[in-house]
Amino acid sequence: MKRNVLRRKAIGPRSDPDHDPEPRDGGVQSVDRALLIIETLAEDDEGYRLSDLAVRTGLSTSTAHRLLTTLEKRRFVQFDRDGSKWHVGAQSFVVGSTFVRRRNFATQAMPYLRKLRDQTRETANLAVVDDESIVVLTRMESREIMRSLTKVGGRVAMVASGVGKAVLATYSDEDVNAIIRRQGMPRLTEKSIVRPGALFKELETIRRQGYAVDDEEARIGLRCVAAVVFSDSSEPLAAISVSGMTSRVTAARLPALGQTVREVAAELTLALGGVMPEAKLS
Numbered sequence: 001m002k003r004n005v006l007r008r009k010a011i012g013p014r015s016d017p018d019h020d021p022e023p024r025d026g027g028v029q030s031v032d033r034a035l036l037i038i039e040t041l042a043e044d045d046e047g048y049r050l051s052d053l054a055v056r057t058g059l060s061t062s063t064a065h066r067l068l069t070t071l072e073k074r075r076f077v078q079f080d081r082d083g084s085k086w087h088v089g090a091q092s093f094v095v096g097s098t099f100v101r102r103r104n105f106a107t108q109a110m111p112y113l114r115k116l117r118d119q120t121r122e123t124a125n126l127a128v129v130d131d132e133s134i135v136v137l138t139r140m141e142s143r144e145i146m147r148s149l150t151k152v153g154g155r156v157a158m159v160a161s162g163v164g165k166a167v168l169a170t171y172s173d174e175d176v177n178a179i180i181r182r183q184g185m186p187r188l189t190e191k192s193i194v195r196p197g198a199l200f201k202e203l204e205t206i207r208r209q210g211y212a213v214d215d216e217e218a219r220i221g222l223r224c225v226a227a228v229v230f231s232d233s234s235e236p237l238a239a240i241s242v243s244g245m246t247s248r249v250t251a252a253r254l255p256a257l258g259q260t261v262r263e264v265a266a267e268l269t270l271a272l273g274g275v276m277p278e279a280k281l282s
Helices: 029-041 050-057 061-073 090-102 105-120 162-168 173-183 196-209 251-271 277-281
Strands: 077-080 085-088 123-130 133-140 155-157 212-215 222-230 236-245
Touching: 029 050, 029 061, 029 077, 029 085, 050 061, 061 077, 105 123, 105 133, 105 236, 105 251, 123 162, 133 162, 162 196, 162 212, 162 222, 162 236, 173 196, 222 251, 236 251
Parallel strands: none
Antiparallel strands: 077 085, 123 133, 123 236, 133 155, 212 222, 222 236
């Protein structure tokens, strides 16, 4: 990946559902295909032409078009006639936003994200673990011209993100190994951690300093500093982070940013009725 350049995903089949009479798990084929289309459209903000979407999903063009027109009627997708591309529709956002509302701490976290943004002048994020991946729930954008490229609702591997590593540092080595076995250690950039030994060494550093750093491991040109928000049982509830371009989030700033993120995470923990692990031990 080139520095500061976003590349569209190569168009290739992610599965071959058009040749399966029914999903192997006994699900409903039409529902499975419709959800596959929505998930695929969500991968790229630029949208997909029908032919590209058919290739990407492994569906025939006629099947993809039939499902798209049905989803369009329910406003789950929309068609841009100027660009002849399909995009995620407003109803998908309405349904998906209930996930954030269910995590009712997201609203309570906003003043703390704003404080973090204002103190650091970088984008502040709130994220949770979902199905062993990191999902960004909400964020407070930096006022700088070049902002973070983190996308709300986007997923990233735990081992390749500051938030993910901050949470992993609260897990036992056995649990971390189990996640590595199931999810692998993807090389997203040349700086990604891809060896278990290197990851465990990194987690020890995180435990000692109280914050995690993603040093261009998920995206070249982007650094992130994260700390965990704890529940009332001192378990990881969520994590907050600041992220920005390496030209601003320099190596020299990392200790100060880490201290700030750690302090705000502790404040948010207390505001949500949580207990910091060290307080529980004292």
